[in-house]
Amino acid sequence: MTQSWLDNGKRSVVALTFDVDAETGVLSMGEAYAEHAMTMTHQAFGPDVGVPRILGILQELEVPATFYFPGWVAERRPGLVERVAEAGHEIAHHSYSHVPASSMTADEERRDFERALQVFKDIGVPVYGHRAGLWEASWRTASLVAEYGLLYDSSMMNDDRPYRVPTDKGEIVELPPHWSLDDWEQYAFLPAPQIGTVMENPLNVLSMWKHELDAMRRHQCLFMLTNHPFLTGRPGRAEALRSLIEYGKSCGDVDFLSCRQVAERARGDEALASRPLMKPDTEQGLFPAS
């Protein structure tokens, strides 16, 4: 059976994704930040105020989204994952602790991966895809995703269309994100840990993302938007997101899909590239050690 990831007559797909990192977004940079009360409340805003606000906007605009939860966050906010799922959105695996897999041993990564799976199993929501904390996957991650029967990963940046990844445990689909469609480097600012510089005007971010969507419609790409409720849950940013979605809907040639829907379409699309993921072979002494 052959099919296309892009429906007949459509020119782009928008996948709205929300990484509900909450406190793990900072704790994964150092446990000591737990002492920073303002920082912790800054992160708690995400699940506690941002998520309900974003759910409201998605409901008003009738578009689906995918919410990536670290297992730790799902555990500490009982009922939150269920509430998002009941609103009709997809729940996805965003590690347990949000600690970068690229900094873990193989065993540590596996344990963290399994622990998050168990959290979702205990809650009783199915998960179909994975995204590494900070997108910092290891070279082993795709194989883990395949081994545990998930359909897709969304951490790698070597394309702007879905592609297939062969692994020793079978093939998965990669749904590539990119920093330029992330609210992190546009909006994040904290003194400890020191994050961000200037916080961008949401109207400028809206202009940039509308331009990107237009360009992706021209080039038939996947508009993989990654937002964080602790950032985009703020009113001015949430309203900019609303305007972006309204713009996408008005184009007429854009599909709004969950990641699972994109991955299922992509799995059967033989025209998509197959890109194995391999660590570059670096000659001894060619590059500096630091």
Add this chain to the structure above:
Amino acid sequence: MTQSWLDNGKRSVVALTFDVDAETGVLSMGEAYAEHAMTMTHQAFGPDVGVPRILGILQELEVPATFYFPGWVAERRPGLVERVAEAGHEIAHHSYSHVPASSMTADEERRDFERALQVFKDIGVPVYGHRAGLWEASWRTASLVAEYGLLYDSSMMNDDRPYRVPTDKGEIVELPPHWSLDDWEQYAFLPAPQIGTVMENPLNVLSMWKHELDAMRRHQCLFMLTNHPFLTGRPGRAEALRSLIEYGKSCGDVDFLSCRQVAERARGDEALASRPLMKPDTEQGLFPAS
């Protein structure tokens, strides 16, 4: 008695706040910066030139504001606090030294807190609320605020409406600020200490803050603006602030209140959330030590 923090027919409240940090904004990062004459004069601009200019604008526009003073600054500029209070504005407690409470022991935080209270007592102005230096409160801060009989704190970021905080010394009101409504990361720039990157165009900041106010009117939030006279006292920024206030007044559905006024309304509003403040429980070894 039940009441609403938001008056009938209003959609948002603007609380204009000015943190008069002066030299403490930098000295709290290291005593050695006292040797940097340019840096010290850069900070002195706040109380010496910025505050009178801002007072003039507030008087012309007939809006109230709240000025947060570190005790150290109040001591070193005799008559300044009185001058601000006589202009009809609220004076609030902004620690003694501006050193982050999150870096202090419990004893140090209490001594710093008490010392500032004594300064305001000696001057003879009542204070009703507190804001931690750099908003870097500790998990003990809310309890101290309650213990010393203050009505509110304004340092935590887990909401964008007032909320109630239960503590072991009684309940206080939290009036949450946020980095996106602060002039610090928009305008601050110094080489030593190294602060800031690009200084934003005040016209862009005005655009962003008007957009935020519009969004907050839609979502019925508290527009808690935090400005620093050493930054916003500069002419182009002060005039952007004037335009923002004029815009808010023209909306017709926005109240301009002092923090005390907001807190008093919020104290009796049982529809507001009650959010205890607790350090997250972090499992040994889950997050990196650094």
Add this chain to the structure above:
Amino acid sequence: MTQSWLDNGKRSVVALTFDVDAETGVLSMGEAYAEHAMTMTHQAFGPDVGVPRILGILQELEVPATFYFPGWVAERRPGLVERVAEAGHEIAHHSYSHVPASSMTADEERRDFERALQVFKDIGVPVYGHRAGLWEASWRTASLVAEYGLLYDSSMMNDDRPYRVPTDKGEIVELPPHWSLDDWEQYAFLPAPQIGTVMENPLNVLSMWKHELDAMRRHQCLFMLTNHPFLTGRPGRAEALRSLIEYGKSCGDVDFLSCRQVAERARGDEALASRPLMKPDTEQGLFPAS
């Protein structure tokens, strides 16, 4: 024979250049980044997706360009250099490893320089010019460029018109680039290595570069644009580049040339400045050691 680098009736020359750094752009900052899968795929986007997209735009607009390849990248993507050359563009020498020459010994720099020359020789494409990795040439670089018979270098920033550089191995032409016409500090963002801050809106970059081109037309300068396919290959940025080229063509007084063409014209233009490149003589103890 005397000639002018600027054709009769023209007011500026646009040299479109693309540095295809791929993984070397990051590995030259530390071999350990090879473990960062996301980072590596972020860089691989350049040759794998960005270059074909940019070639398409150049073909549609019928303008020539110069592609600078580190030898390492040319080796690891068999057929890529040939594909670019067959599309009618110039191939140029961008070191072997992209490690800054300013951090190498004389021997290391020579070996790296020769190794890249050998790669291009093996592929069978002629190269006429050189650009140091990160533009971080050493004071020896111009002499190496002359010794190996290349026509020009494009790394130095002390002019905005071509100039002639006398060396102990003969004269070369310098085609000066500048950070303000580079997409790197506008668009680059990575957490590890930590690169960049806010990613700029391509529409703002387009505005800035059109303004620069207008100013260069007024002052008769060389518009040396340096873009990286891993950055500008993204759709929104690629379309901004398309708009910039269209604008330049519509001016009527701008030539689009390869670097080799500019250098050949400049070689014969005796009105151009001759600027020897010499390390400043710094008195012992005058400047801090750090």
Add this chain to the structure above:
Amino acid sequence: MTQSWLDNGKRSVVALTFDVDAETGVLSMGEAYAEHAMTMTHQAFGPDVGVPRILGILQELEVPATFYFPGWVAERRPGLVERVAEAGHEIAHHSYSHVPASSMTADEERRDFERALQVFKDIGVPVYGHRAGLWEASWRTASLVAEYGLLYDSSMMNDDRPYRVPTDKGEIVELPPHWSLDDWEQYAFLPAPQIGTVMENPLNVLSMWKHELDAMRRHQCLFMLTNHPFLTGRPGRAEALRSLIEYGKSCGDVDFLSCRQVAERARGDEALASRPLMKPDTEQGLFPAS
């Protein structure tokens, strides 16, 4: 004799100043940067290409300016200071080495100060004012300026109008600059030393500075613009500067003066503030040592 620093009917004074730091702007951060050929040529652009371009614009618009030279730069470009002076502009003292005075001992600062004076004496141009390298004056600097008979300093930031500074060697005038009217944090970018982040669009900088001038006209301030030829000498920025000057001239209520002219007017204006410069008295242990 009493007079006003602001002429009858005028609302602001524009003082255009250019700091010709050249290589010292970087060498003062570390002598080892002399090995970085690209960085050194990036700085050399200032005196070699930027200054002539800026002189041309000033001549076309018929406005005076003040050029601050480190003595080291004046020595190494024979004839440059004379050329600027012959074009009718003021030459001022910008230290010898551009090393921050705040990092020097009293003896080192005096020797550096005297050495620069000797350079200007040898060249035969009179100097009337001083600006510390990076504006990083020490608490001793104003006294040195008075002791050596100069009229004014331009390094301190505690006002936006001229003011008088009493010292143990007599009174001088301070002409305060500010980071927001400096091209450094708007445009500067280098990887080694690591300087700057995003380079701003000159059209945005023009918008910001026109807004600042309007606000300063409202508040009757001194518009002290500090530009660096290695930055603003680039075509797009130089043309933005041209537009700014044209705008200022079109206002009708703005004087364009050299720093010496402003200082001479200010010296006789008894309505101006007198601000002694004193290191803040910091209590032992109150602020962190770091």
